[in-house]
Amino acid sequence: MTANTRRTWISWAALAALGATLAQPGWAQDSTFKVGLILPMTGQQASTGRQVEAAARLYIAQHGDTVAGKKIELIVKDDTGLPDVSRRLAQELVIKDKVGVLAGFGLTPLALAVAPVATQSKTPLLVMAAATSSITEASPYVLRTSFTLPQAAVVIADWAPKNGIKKVVSLVSDYGPGVDAEKFFSEQFKKNGGEVVESLRVPLRNPDFAPFLQKVRDAKPDALFVFVPSGAGAAIMKQFVERGMDKAGIKLIGTGDLTDDDQLNDMGDGALGVVTAHHYSAYHPSDLNRQFVEAFKKANNNLRPNFMAVGGYDGMHAIYEALKASKGEGSDALLKGFKGLSFESPRGTVTIDPETRDVVHDVYLRKVERKDGQLYNVEFDVVKAVKDPGKAPK
Secondary structure, eight states, rough: OOOHHHHHHHHHHHHOOOOOOHHHHHHHHOOOEEEEEOOOOOSTTTTHHHHHHHHHHHHHHOOOOOTEEEEEEEEEEETTOOHHHHHHHHHHHHHTTTSSEEEEEEHHHHHHHHHHHHHTOOOOOOOOOOOOGGGGGGOOTTEEEEEHHHHOOOOOOOHHHGGGGEEEEEESSSSHHHHHHHHHHHHHHHHHTTTEEEEEEEEEEOEEEEEEEEHHHHHSSSEEEEEEHHHHHHHHHHHHHHHTTTTTEEEEEGGGGGGOTTTTGGGGGGGTTTTTEOOOOHHHHHHHHHHHHHHHHHHHOOOOOOOOHHHHHHHHHHHHHHHHHTTTHHHHHHHHHHHTTEEEEEEHHHHOOTTTTOOEEEEEEEEEEEEOOOEEEEEEEEEEEEEOOTTOOO
């Protein structure tokens, strides 16, 4: 038996033993409920980790740290954006710390790496950031409060042909969410009479957009459709403008990751007029959102919350409500408490579909505008209660 095989066998044996431990009444009697928050706090996706953790801590500060007789303890672990690290941390959190929920997950591969741990230990896994449609199918214990790329991609694909965009090049990051965005945008756009003249995929790690943008300019489409993960939008926006593609008459459209609220002010006037579809904007005109943005900025040195933050905030809300429904019980009782939850969020109404365990929410069409001296994604239309188009109806 190799050293790697031995380590793997020991880990799975420990998880199997834990499954039996969780079934014992003593676990439920613990007065503390631990939430294991696994996030990329360093590396390329560090902004995602920063936003989700800040929002989770804000929710606890606003709503108290005791629910259904349990004191909530948040344990934050940095997976550095690497799946092997995510899996190891999840095993430690379940076995050593005996967490009641695994949460966070800044990228799809990280969530997928941990799904078997959730299944083996019967621990609900709450995705607050990652957005590939198939994640919730990786384990019956996976739930989501973030979003899925097909939700946004289909909405922008319906809008574009009605607004003079007939020929498009798509450019996406080459991993799960990017493949989802490309597939669902292209299928819907073509169904609406549009033409996708080329589909480009850019490496996720250390991307160089320049050669891809040159291809786009040569193709002379009406618009470039883009998906890049949170944190990469500023780079592609900068290169899009530097190459004069806006002046060449090529519109820029995409999912809301492109004009991330966390970076939007740094993108400059080149971002003005960019249209995206997404489930959250810091400029969403509701009293609840205005209160959320103000409190978030006050607690985080004037940092503007983005869509990752609202995924973390709503994730903590869901944990609190599920704990109330399960009367403080964990595992299967807690999982049942999550299913069918519906509540008002800073983004609007959020529901966890009891069948798919996926998030259902409104998707907004937004245009970048300058308001009060700052750039914002300003909503101008909405599609209500969008389910994940990636899930086949039963």
